[in-house]
Amino acid sequence: MTPGQGRPPTLDAGWIAALCAGVLAQLQAPTLLHHGPAVGLVVFAVAAWAVAHHLARRASPSSGGAVSMALSWCAAFALGAGLCAMHGQAAMDRRAPAFLDGTTVRLDVRIVGLSEFRANGARFTADIERVVGAPADVDDALATRRIALDWYGGGHDLRSGEVWRLAVRLRPWSRPLNPGDPDETRRALLAGIDAHGSVLASERPLRLGAPGGLHALRGGVSDRISEALGGERARFVAALAVGDTRGLSDGDWERLRQFGLTHLIAISGFHVGMVAGLGVVLVRLVWWWWPTLAHRMRRRPAAAAAALAVATAYAALAGFSLPTVRTVLMIGVVAFVIGRRRRSPTAQPLLLAMALLVLSDPFALLTPGFWLSCGGVAWLLWCLPGTADPWSPRTFLKAQWVATLGLLPLGAAFFLQVPVAGPLANLVAIPWISLVVVPLSLLGTLLMPISEAPSTWAWQGAAGAMDAFWWAMAQVPEAWSSSRWLPEVSGGALALAVLGVAIVLLPRGLRWRYAGALLVLPMLFPAMTSPPRGEFSVTAFALPRGDALLVRTATRTVLVDAGPEPVDLARRLRAAGVESIDLRIETRRNAGRVGCAAGVDRAFVPRHHWRAPGTTASVRGTLRCEAGRRWTADGVVIVALSPAPPAAGASPDEACVLLVSSASGREAWLASDAGRWVAHRLASPSAGAWVIGAPATLGHWHAALGASGGIATRAPGPSLALRWPNDLHRVDREGALSWHSSEPNAPAGARNGPPRWWHPAFP
Structure with missing residues (x-):
C-alpha cells in the first residue's frame, strides 16, 4: 500500500491478493493458530506496514520502491492470517461444548431470518435470550448464542421476530463423510451458528412475544x-x-x-x-x-x-x-x-x-x-x-x-x-x-x-x-x-483455468490468445484414477440408515444398493467422478437400500439392472439378483451366491450376497444383511479377502471367512458398538472408505477434501 504523488493513498491489487492469500492459508489449514501467535502476526503486520510506508516516503524509487512493496505484501499476508485465526478462535470459543451433546435444555429464543417449512416440520435459526432452569455452566455455554433448530411435526406457525420458550435437545456437530457432502459445520461458521438441536414435542411450546424488528419486517x-x-x-x-x-x-x-x-x-x-x-x-x-x-x-x-x-x-x-x-x-x-x-x-x-x-x-x-x-x-x-x-x-x-x-x-x-x-x-x-x-x-x-x-x-x-x-x-x-x-476441482486445475480465461480475454490484436482455452481443459476433463485392468475397488458410502456400495473396474462402474430416500446419492456419485453406471444391483428391497434408486436411474440410466430377490423383473432387460447370476468386465468377476432362485427375499437371510474377484485372486464379499447361517453355509477361509456388509452380521462373516478385514456400511447398535472389534472399520466414524484389490492391506478414506479446523474430531 503506497501513496501516489499528488493524490490520496490507494490500494493496489497485489496488497489485496496478499491479504486474501493470508486468510486462505489459515482457512485451508487443518489446525487453527493459537491466540498468542495470531496476535503476534497482527503486530508484525502493523510494524512491517509502518516500515514499508517509511521506505516509500523517504527512499528513492529505484532503491526503496520494490522493497517497500514486498514488505507491504508480507504485512498484508500476515495481517490476513492473524485476523482469520483470531476470528476463528472467537467462533470456536462460542461453539456449544461437546459435554452438552444429547442434553435437553429449555430456552427462550427469538426467531431470526426466514423459517424453512417442510412437510415433516420446520427448520429455523434463533438467538438464545435466556436459558431456563439450567446450571451455571450450561447457562454460560449457551446464553446469547445463536442456534439452528429442527421442529419435526410442528413449527408451521412460526414467524420471524417472535419469542418462544422451547424444550430443545442439543445434537453433536458432524463433518462431511462422503464425496459431495455439504459441509454443515462450515455453513454454521459462516452463519454465526453456535449450536444446533431439535425441538422436543413432549413439552408444550410457549409463544412469549409478538413479531418485531427487521426480521419481522422482512x-x-x-x-x-x-x-x-x-x-x-x-x-x-x-x-x-x-x-x-x-x-x-x-x-x-x-x-x-x-x-x-x-x-x-x-x-x-x-x-x-x-x-x-x-x-x-x-x-x-x-x-x-x-x-x-x-x-x-x-x-x-x-x-x-x-x-x-x-x-x-x-x-x-x-x-x-x-x-x-x-x-x-x-x-x-x-x-x-x-x-x-x-x-x-x-x-x-x-x-x-x-x-x-x-x-x-x-x-x-x-x-x-x-x-x-x-x-x-x-x-x-x-x-x-x-x-x-x-x-x-x-x-x-x-x-x-x-x-x-x-x-x-x-x-x-x-x-x-x-x-x-x-x-x-x-x-x-x-x-x-x-x-x-x-x-x-x-x-x-x-x-x-x-x-x-x-x-x-x-x-x-x-x-x-x-x-x-x-x-x-x-x-x-x-x-x-x-x-x-465435474468431480471436485483441484486447486492447480482451477488456477490454470483462470489463467487460460485471462489469456482468452486479452486484447483483440493478439491472435494467439485463444490458445488459452487449452488451459481450461484439465478442469473440464480431469484425469480420473481407475483401477488397473484385472483389479477393482469398492467404495462404501456413509449414509444414515442405509447402504450404497460403488464397485469400479478399469472401464466399468457398478452400484450395489442406492441408500435411503432423503439422501441425494446422485450428487455423491458425481463428486466421486462417476459419469455412467453399467450395472445397478439391489440386494434387498427395503427403504434403506432402494430409497434413492429412482433418482440414480434418472441421473445415470444404468445399462443393466439386477433387481432384489423376490421381486418380479417386470422391466425388459432386468434380472433378479439370485444364486448363479454372473457379470464379467475387465478381468473382474461379480457372482451372486445367494439366495436360491425361488427365494421370496423378505427376510435378511434372503438378501443377495455378492462375491467380487480380481484376476489376481483378491476377493471382496458384499454380504448385505445376510446373517450367520448364510455365512457358515457359503463362506470358506480365504486369505486376503475383505467383507463389507451390515454391522449386525459383519463379525460372523469376518470369522467364517478368516478375512483380513471388514467394513461396516452403517453405525452398529449401542450394545454392539461397546464391544466393536478394532480391526473392523466403520463408515459412520471414519467416513466413506474405499478398498482396492491392488492394495489390500487397509481401506483408504474417500471423503470430500481434507479435514479443516472447524470440523469436529472423530471419536
Missing part, C-alpha cells in the same frame, strides 16, 4: 407477496424482492442450474445498485423542485449520501447477503470520494470494498458469493474500459461474454457443473430478469406502504414476466439444457 413483506400472488407464482417475486428463496422447489433449482441462472434468482449487487440509483433520482428531483437547496449542500454529495442510505436499507431488508454488502461498501467508498471532492481510480471502490469485507469477516472467502461477486466486477473492470458507452448493445454483449467466460472456472469449481446453454440463456435472462422482473418486484415492495392495489399490480406484472420466461425455458430441447458434471 417476513411480513414475503407473506404479503404470497397472499397477493399465491404460493406458486410468488416464489420468484419473493426471492427477487426480499431474498426469500424458500418457495423454490428442488425442480426449480435443478432447472436454474441446467441453464446457469442460479446467480439471477437472488438479490445481487445489480439489484442494490438499481435501488441506489432510485435514491439519486429522488435527490435530483428534490433539487430540481427546490433549487435553493444547492446553496446549503451540493447536489452530487447529497445524491451519493442518498444512494448509500437507500442501498443500506434495501440490503438490510434482503438479509445482508454478501453481494449486497459488497455493493453497499462500494457505494460507500464512492460516496466518500465524492464528498471529499476527489477523484479515485476506477478499481478503488472494488479494492476497498474487498479489503473491508476481508478485514471485518475473513470467513467470507469460504463463500461462492464473495468470489463470484467480486470476480465478476473485477473481470468487467479489466476488460471493459471506463470510456465505453454502457448503453450500447455492443458493450452489453461484450459484458455478457466477459462475465460468462470469466466466471466459468469459479462456477465450475463451486457448483461442479458446466451448463451447455449457459451463455445463450444468460444472454436472454439477464436483461429480461434485471430490467423487467426485478424493477416490477422492487416497485411493488416500495408501493406496499402506500397502497395495496398498486403493489399487487406490480407484483402480478413481475410474476407474469417470470412465468413467460419459465415457460420459454421449458421449451428448450433437453440436449441443449444439459450440464457437464
